[in-house]
Amino acid sequence: MKISINKDYDKMSRAAADLVVEQVKAKPGSLICFPSGDSPAGMFKYLIEDVKAGRVDLSQCYFVGLDEWVGLGKDDDGSCTKFLYEHFFTPLQADMARxxxxxxxxxxxxxxxxxxxxxxKLHGPLDMMIVGIGMNGHIGLNEPGTDFNLYCHHAPLAQVTVEVGQKYFKKxxxxxxxxxxGLKYLQEAKTAVLLAAGAKKAGIIQQALDGDISQHIPASIFQTLPSSVILLDEGAAGDLAH
Structure with a gap:
């Protein structure tokens, strides 16, 4: 587990984009998992700029979306899929068959x-799996209590996730x-990357990275992943033991 503390969100986003660029240059046909939400938005902006400037070619990659709210899809405001279309795949003019x-x-x-x-299974294993962290330590929609050895699955949302998730919706x-x-994919990914920014994430980052490894804090699984990278800004890293 490598922890990289960046001055601010913009620097963290650039560092995240650089990890993707390095991965794709090493393996043009990489399979990469992307999350939606505030944490990766800056990374996507930089990746689009990199593609347009000719610094990287993502056309041979395969991509998967990390998660989704049950009942929503790409045409629904607030959905994870719509976010990824708008912030990445549409401006990238991606081949959606990939x-x-x-x-x-x-x-x-x-x-x-x-x-x-x-x-x-067809295109993998995952070369890179990028995730954020919820206020309760969830990864994707793997809520507290989730078995670390699950692959894809569906489950009820924690109340805090329901409440925080409202920020993505107009009503x-x-x-x-x-x-x-599931978290089994995080364990099997060649590189697992965690993004977190802002002082509001400092407490849960400290619990996840300095505390006990426990299903009660799904993100604590990163302590078991030797090839993982944690990208934080100074706010999110504020409570870590240095």
Missing amino acids: VKFFDAKAKDLDAACLDMDAFI QTALTEGITL
Whole structure:
């Protein structure tokens, strides 16, 4: 586990984009998992700039979306999939045959999980899995108490996730369940990357990286991942023991 503390969110975002660029230059056909949300938005901006400037070619990569709110999809405001389209795949003009999202509107969510597992098995293993961290230590929508050895799965959302998740919606939205890549994929990824920015994340980062390894703090799994990289800004790193 390598911890990199960056001066601010912008520097952290540039560092995250650099990790992706290095990965793709080493293996043009990499399979990469991206999260949605505030944490990776700056990284996506830099990656788009890098592609347009000719610094990297992402056209041979395969991509998967980390998670989704059950019942929502790419046409729904606030969905993880729509976020990734708007912030990355549409401006990238990506070949969407190389991109896989969860069908979170499927009648059979177990089948939707198996469909994602099959895509990863076909094109994987994951070369890079990039995640953020929730205020309760969740990774993707792997909530506290989730077994570390699950692959794709769906499960009820924690109340804090439902409350914090409202920031992505213009009006109050009922969120009950999430569908997500499981933590087993994080263990199997060649490189696992955690992004966190802002002083509001300092407490949970300290618990995850300095505290006990426990299913109660899913992000604590990073302590067990030797090839992982933790990218923080100074705010998020503020409570760590240095």
